[in-house]
Amino acid sequence: MKMSEKTVKTIQDVARLAGVSKSTVSRALNDSPLISAETKNRIQAIARQYDFQLNIPAQCLSLKESRTIAFVTHACYIQDGYLVGSPFLLEVLGGITAALSESRYDLLMAFIDPKDTHWLQHYQDSGRADGFILMTSSRKQSLVRKLAKTNAPFIVWGNPLPDYNHCSVTGDDFTGGKLATQHLIKSGKRRIAFLGGMPDEPEVQRRYEGYCFTLHDAGLEIDPALVTYGDYSFESGADAMQHLLEQAPDLDAVFVNSDLMAISAMNLLHDRGYQIPGDVAVVGYDDLTIAEQCYPQLTTISQNIPLAGRLLAQNLIQYLRSNTVTNVSIPPKLVVRKSA
Amino acid sequence: MKMSEKTVKTIQDVARLAGVSKSTVSRALNDSPLISAETKNRIQAIARQYDFQLNIPAQCLSLKESRTIAFVTHACYIQDGYLVGSPFLLEVLGGITAALSESRYDLLMAFIDPKDTHWLQHYQDSGRADGFILMTSSRKQSLVRKLAKTNAPFIVWGNPLPDYNHCSVTGDDFTGGKLATQHLIKSGKRRIAFLGGMPDEPEVQRRYEGYCFTLHDAGLEIDPALVTYGDYSFESGADAMQHLLEQAPDLDAVFVNSDLMAISAMNLLHDRGYQIPGDVAVVGYDDLTIAEQCYPQLTTISQNIPLAGRLLAQNLIQYLRSNTVTNVSIPPKLVVRKSA
DNA sequence: CTGAAAGCGCTTACAG
DNA sequence: CTGAAAGCGCTTACAG
Secondary structure, eight states: OOGGGOOOOSHHHHHHHHTSOHHHHHHHHTTOTTSOHHHHHHHHHHHHHTTOOOOHHHHHHHHTOOOEEEEEEEEEEOSSSEEEOOHHHHHHHHHHHHHHHHTTOEEEEEEEOTTOOOHHHHHHTTTSOSEEEEOOSTTHHHHHHHHHHTTOOEEEESOOOTTSOOEEEEEOHHHHHHHHHHHHHHTTOOSEEEEESOTTSHHHHHHHHHHHHHHHHTTOOOOGGGEEEOOSSHHHHHHHHHHHHHHOTTOOEEEESSHHHHHHHHHHHHHTTOOTTTTSEEEEEEOOTHHHHSSSOOEEEEOOHHHHHHHHHHHHHHHHHHOOOOEEEEOOEEEOOSOO | OOGGGOOOOSHHHHHHHHTSOHHHHHHHHTTOTTSOHHHHHHHHHHHHHTTOOOOHHHHHHHHTOOOEEEEEEEEEEOSSSEEEOOHHHHHHHHHHHHHHHHTTOEEEEEEEOTTOOOHHIIIIITTSOSEEEEOOSTTHHHHHHHHHHTTOOEEEESOOOTTSOOEEEEEOHHHHHHHHHHHHHHTTOOSEEEEESOTTSHHHHHHHHHHHHHHHHTTOOOOGGGEEEOOSSHHHHHHHHHHHHHHOTTOOEEEESSHHHHHHHHHHHHHTTOOTTTTSEEEEEEOOTHHHHSSSOOEEEEOOHHHHHHHHHHHHHHHHHHOOOOEEEEOOEEEOOSOO
16 A cells, blocks of 8 residues: 555544544544443544554644653764664663563664763753663763753663662672672682773672672682773773783683673683683673674673663653652573683 | 753743744744844844753644654564664664764664564654664565555665665675685685575675676686575574585685674684684674674674665655665775684 | 744543 | 544744
8 A cells, every 4th residue: 555545644534434523533542431432443443444543743742742762872973973882782772672662652762972962952852752761881970960960751771879869770780790700619710800890880899799799708818919990892801801811810710791891801811822711711791692602602690681671661661650760670690601 | 950940942932032923933943044144043042042942743743754764673572572683783773873863863763573564554654754774684575575565765775676766775795795705815715615695685696796706707616515505693604604514625715794604603613623714714794893803803894884874864864855766885895804 | 034823633621 | 422622832825
């Protein structure tokens, strides 16, 4: 059917066909209880028969909501486009869109320049989006703080800010740190390094605490020479690994705070002639698809990212509907592959 | 500034402040030539001062366009969400959003189930999206054909269908195949295998022709035992590689039709104890970020994906505005790293 | 160059 | 249970 042949375009058209008013059609299509079952069924059947779709912009205007959620993430502008941080994004998007479409919401992509200060107005005041899902690894705090101040409806991936009352979904990072470290200890490793993300992030701090707790529990010493940090970029993984090897040449394992940095660290270890996991065992974090694709396959802490995406969407919608603030934490799981 | 404190919410409010009618405000904000420069500047200044944003749904309703493009891709529903095919998507999205935002368009994500037949109505008849960007590696043909029949405005990544007149952006696959093969020959390889994507895809056929052309040109024979195909999945790379090794144990190089399959093939080669590129050299296709992250770093054919994304967006918008059908082809480039 | 008015396609309080 | 009417916030042909 060509668009041009389509004759039933507005509720007015449906009303004419059904011999009722457009108020009645509107109620029938919105499943209003104010209407008789008979009329409702008849009208819905007609709508289905003619493949009728409500006009969404008109509905938005009337309802004063857009039924659209914006997915917000920092992106750097490079030559021809934005460079989007990490594969993490793509995996979380799958869960988000699944949950949104079940609630009949749409997803708008907002790749924002870290320097752009007008995106919020652009999306919110213009009635384009009802709420925001924030997912931005670096310099997240200031963005969240800004959003919290405007009291725009949003949810973040990561720990909530202490002074504000907003929705969040996060991993249980303490447990994640414990699981990784325990596994390495069980494999007979004793000089276990910690290669963190940004040290000012609460996620990273919790993982470090899990690491320390477990070492302590096993009677192993916590050696500052075995601790260093990267910035989640691929390059920083190798740099930090090199730094660790210089500081503590006798290390026999490393717990890395992201799969991407872990893979970079493994590449450096290969170059230096270390065997993985024999000489140095490596555990990553996130369980992205690439963890199965690298060589050797990466042992890592799974964050159940599709579930995270689903909860980000569902809990934000719940907040929009009822103002309920939720802060959920997803239990991590150890996934053993070849690297440790 | 809290949302609740915001007082200037409609053009009516701006009109009051400026002492003009809302028609005039509308014209000023839309940069209409019908208005005096003085009035225009004054009104724009007021709008800026109060951070005024036009209500987009209302504008859409009036203009009968949504200024929104839907990015359509197949996705499989798994446990908690959709599994989105490839990292290729994420990279092309960067270019698309950059170009769209310059033209003040928004991007809607449409992950559609291959079985879902209603998504077009859902997005188009409802006034949610003005046009579609199609990017779906597998079973693309039927989707494109369906879309072409409805004469919905769309653009595809890939070769255009022969019988329809629609927009497309594609790589120059013949040249890509030539560049890869030439490089391998220049490195002294003589038994060069071809590991293709789906054999019914024109892209794959063009690459194969480039491969044959180059072998022939160098006086090398085309051996069917050196040719096989995968389906772009990670697993299929290793499977196809194994098949090649059985059919032609003396092969000394392989040209793989995607980076993902190339990495999978390299992993298999590692497992079998082959040195890369010494024993077997590997060239991939696409130049995704992972090509720099795998070990050894992958020599590959760059498709300039951010540019592709940019052109997909720009040419679709051009089509929406002026009905100009464009079919552009992006020149590929050889990127030499460690694997060949 | 500017304004009053109609219209875009919905929803919903109000009246019956 | 149903309909007529007002309203959501824009744009633009028409009149001046």
